[in-house]
Amino acid sequence: MIQDIEEQFTDTVDIVDRLATLGARYDAAPNFPVESMAALIRSGHHRRFAPQGCGGQAFDSEAARNRAMAKNLRQVGRGDLSIGRLYEGHVNAMLLFDWYGTSEQHRWLTHALDSGAWFGVWATEKAPGVRLTQVGNASLSGEKIFASGAGGLDYALVTAASTDHARRLVIVSASDKARADLSGWRVRGMRASASGRYSLEGVAVEPLMLLGEPGDYDLDPRFTAGAWRFCATQLGGIEALVLEIQRSMCDGARANPVQRARFADAVVAMRTAGLWVAKSAESFAAGHENAVTMARLTRRVVENAGFTVMEAAARILGTQSAFDGQRTDKIIRDLSLYLRQGGPDHAHDEAAKTLLDHDIWSGGERLW
Numbered sequence: 001m002i003q004d005i006e007e008q009f010t011d012t013v014d015i016v017d018r019l020a021t022l023g024a025r026y027d028a029a030p031n032f033p034v035e036s037m038a039a040l041i042r043s044g045h046h047r048r049f050a051p052q053g054c055g056g057q058a059f060d061s062e063a064a065r066n067r068a069m070a071k072n073l074r075q076v077g078r079g080d081l082s083i084g085r086l087y088e089g090h091v092n093a094m095l096l097f098d099w100y101g102t103s104e105q106h107r108w109l110t111h112a113l114d115s116g117a118w119f120g121v122w123a124t125e126k127a128p129g130v131r132l133t134q135v136g137n138a139s140l141s142g143e144k145i146f147a148s149g150a151g152g153l154d155y156a157l158v159t160a161a162s163t164d165h166a167r168r169l170v171i172v173s174a175s176d177k178a179r180a181d182l183s184g185w186r187v188r189g190m191r192a193s194a195s196g197r198y199s200l201e202g203v204a205v206e207p208l209m210l211l212g213e214p215g216d217y218d219l220d221p222r223f224t225a226g227a228w229r230f231c232a233t234q235l236g237g238i239e240a241l242v243l244e245i246q247r248s249m250c251d252g253a254r255a256n257p258v259q260r261a262r263f264a265d266a267v268v269a270m271r272t273a274g275l276w277v278a279k280s281a282e283s284f285a286a287g288h289e290n291a292v293t294m295a296r297l298t299r300r301v302v303e304n305a306g307f308t309v310m311e312a313a314a315r316i317l318g319t320q321s322a323f324d325g326q327r328t329d330k331i332i333r334d335l336s337l338y339l340r341q342g343g344p345d346h347a348h349d350e351a352a353k354t355l356l357d358h359d360i361w362s363g364g365e366r367l368w
């Protein structure tokens with residue numbers, strides 16, 4: 001059991017530095033980041049949030065588990081946001097196995113993790129999307145887009161729709177290079193996340209590969225409030241950028257009150273985002289009815305913090321922040337793309353509607 005979370009993360013500095021060093025290489029020559037993922041296996045990240053019966057770590061409570069998760073996601077994001085994206089997908093998959101997997105599927109997962117398998121969750125698609133056909137032997141049609149780790153991960157949980165039911169999760173192989181198309185993944189950042197297209201046309205579906213029931217994946221608060229996890233990962237990138245500004249700020253800028261104020265504002269934005277991510281993780285762990293709104297608001301707080309810190313980097317460091325090969329440049333390129341998650345204004349507007357109706361602050365602090 002975890003008594004002191006801090007003690008569990010003595011590997012923090014090592015893994016952040018290791019991912020950052022490897023990240024520069026994978027950014028320059030984007031291939032699936034095999035060595036970075038291997039480093040995460042060695043550091044224990046790979047299995048930490050798997051179901052307990054599959055070798056996942058035992059935590060004192062859901063709150064402790066989510067606190068540890070936030071810390072791990074931030075840490076990996078601080079090293080390299082592309083790996084953060086892949087890791088966040090893997091953690092999401094472990095949770096989905098935990099919530100919806102049968103004992104037979106947990107046995108299968110244990111073997112897969114024993115062999116070092118990495119998982120993703122692929123939901124994004126263009127219409128008509130991925131469908132599960134039930135005529136004769138079940139099989140899939142269609143393709144996923146923005147499929148992080150396409151052709152490089154071992155397995156993905158994909159959403160599939162069918163005529164009679166809500167969409168459901170199917171476990172598929174993600175490593176078939178002939179099905180992966182990375183030709184369109186020509187992006188300024190997040191290159192090593194390899195978020196290409198993946199064809200699922202004709203993939204046969206055994207009953208063991210159906211995870212949960214139709215509709216399970218979309219159940220709230222888990223689905224919408226789960227956004228806190230990508231916020232935590234993005235926060236890691238923001239923290240890495242603040243660290244770079246602090247390290248690289250020249251003496252002239254340090255002696256200047258305007259630049260100092262800018263740096264302080266960047267730190268406040270970063271720490272504010274940290275408080276919201278922690279609060280959001282806590283609400284998620286408690287299964288609070290406000291968890292969905294907390295996560296939606298956290299998305300906006302983290303997005304704004306990202307913009308503040310990226311602007312501070314440009315204004316404090318000048319052109320140095322934009323040179324190829326500079327860590328600052330890579331973090332900004334990665335962060336600016338990774339912050340672009342689905343429907344940001346819609347999410348914020350939904351939160352605003354809720355707030356107009358009632359305050360969501362927990363701990364007896366509600367004002368209306």
Ligand SMILES: Cc1cc2nc3c(=O)[nH]c(=O)nc-3n(C[C@H](O)[C@H](O)[C@H](O)COP(=O)(O)OP(=O)(O)OC[C@H]3O[C@@H](n4cnc5c(N)ncnc54)[C@H](O)[C@@H]3O)c2cc1C
Nearest residue numbers: 121122123124146147148190195337338340341342343344
């Ligand atoms: C690096 C990276 C990795 C990813 N990995 C995965 C993954 O592994 N699995 C997965 O399932 N998904 C993944 N995604 C996809 C992600 O979850 C989002 O679907 C995607 O980022 C949204 O892209 P978009 O901004 O182009 O959104 P779009 O929905 O195409 O919107 C584009 C713009 O139009 C605006 N817009 C759209 N509709 C409206 C409207 N009705 N009203 C007002 N404005 C509107 C949006 O706010 C946005 O600014 C990944 C994305 C990235 C960037």
